[in-house]
Amino acid sequence: MIVVEDLVVEYLTQGGERVRAVDGVSLALRPGERVGLIGPNGCGKTTLARCLNALILPSAGRVEVDGIDTRDDSRRVELRQRVGMVFQNPDNQLVAATVEREIAFGLENLGVPWEQMQVLVEQALRQFGLEQYRKHPPHLLSGGEKQRLALAAVSAMRPRSLILDEPTSLLDPVSRDAVVKSA
Template sequence: MLEGRSLISIKSLSYAYKTQKGETKALDEVNLDIKKGEWLAIIGPNGSGKSTLARHLNALLLPESGTVTVEGMDTSDAAMIWKIRQKVAFVFQNPDNQLIATTVEEDVAFGPENLGFPPQKIAEQVAQALQVVGMMDFRESAPHLLSGGQKQRVAIAGALAMNPEYLVMDEATAMLDPQGRQEVIKTLSHLNQELKLTIVYITHFMEEVVFAHRVAVLDQGKVKITGTPKEVFAQSGALMKMGLDVPEITLLADKLKQKGWIRSGGITTINEMVESLCQLK
C-alpha cells in the first residue's frame, strides 16, 4: 500500500437524498482517508453511494453530518469552495454534463480561463491535455458531433487542463470501448506515476481496479472493505454477495486454492497466477 500523508480526509460522513416518499440515505457514517499520490479505486453495487461520495470531494455536495476536508480545508466552508475546486478536478460519467463550448479546444480551455491562467499557459495546457487523451486532431470540432467516447476524452482533457492535484473519475470510462478504456488507464497511470497526481477512480469494471494502489468497497452507504486489490479480491465471496463481479482470473485462483494447487488468494493478474503456480515446483 502506498504510504503518504492524508490529503483528503472523510470523517463520519452521512448524506441523504430527499424524495417525495421521504429520505433515501446514500452515505452512512463513512470514514476514509485519501493519501498523497495514491490511486484509490472505489467500487460497489449500484446505489451503494459511490457517486455521492465522489461529489463530496470537491463540494458538489455538502455533508449533512460529518466532515470532508481537502488539505485541511473544510468543504462546508463557503470561503474555501473555490480553492478546493481548483485542487480537485471532477470527470462525470456523462460527458454531456461538462461540454459547453462550440469547439473542443474552447471547451478544454474553459477551466483554465476561469482559473485566470495567462493566454500562453492556457494554450500550452490545452494542447498538452488534448495530446494526452488523443484528441488533438479534433480540436476544432464541435463537441456535440463527437461520439460518446470522444466526448468523454474531451471531458478528461478539460479536467487535466486545469492542472489539478487530485482527479476524481466517476465511472469516466463507462462510455468507452475496450481500446478507449485501455488508453485512458494508460494515461492515468502516467499521470499518477510520473506526475504524482492523486486519482480517485470509481468504476464497475473490475479489471480496471487492479491498477489502483488501494480499493474501497461501498455497500448500502458504508465502507465495507478496504485494502490493496489483492487483499480485496481475496474476499471474492463477500464481493459476490454484494452483487459485484470478480475477475475471472480471481475466481480461477480461488478454485485452484481450494484444491491445494496454489497457496495464495486474491490473484488479479496472469503474472500473479504464474508466480503462484511456480512456487509449488
C-alpha cells in the same frame, strides 16, 4: 490529502421521507494514491465522489481537502481547484463550441495566462488523442471521444486530486487503457 470522517448524506424524497445515500463512510486519500470504489448501482459511490469537491455537502460527518472543510463557503473555489471531477456522462459538463475551447474554458476561469493556456491545451489534446478534433463541436463527438474530452479539460487544469465517476464507461478497450495510464 483528502480526509472523510463518518460521512453521512441524506436526501429528502418527494414524499418528505429521509433516505440515507451514504452512511458513516471514513477514508483518507493521500497524494499519488489511486483508489477505486466498487459497489452496486445506487450504493452511494457518486454521492461520495460529489462530496469530495463540495458538489454535495455532508448531512453529518466531515470532508476535508488539504485541510479545507468542504462546508467552508469562503474557500469553495480554492477547494474545487484542488479537486477536479469528471462525471459519468460527459454531456453534463461540456459547454464550449469546439474541443479546444472546451479544454481552454476551465483554464480561462482560473485566470491562466494566454501563452500558458495554449501550451496546456496542446498538451491535453495530445495526451488524450484529440488533436484531429480541435475545431469540432463537442456534441458531434462519439461518447468515448466526449469522455476523453471531459478528462482532457479537467486534467488541463492540473488539479491535485482527480475524481473520476465511471470514466471508462463509454470507452473502447484501447481508449480505456489510455485513460487508466494517464489518469
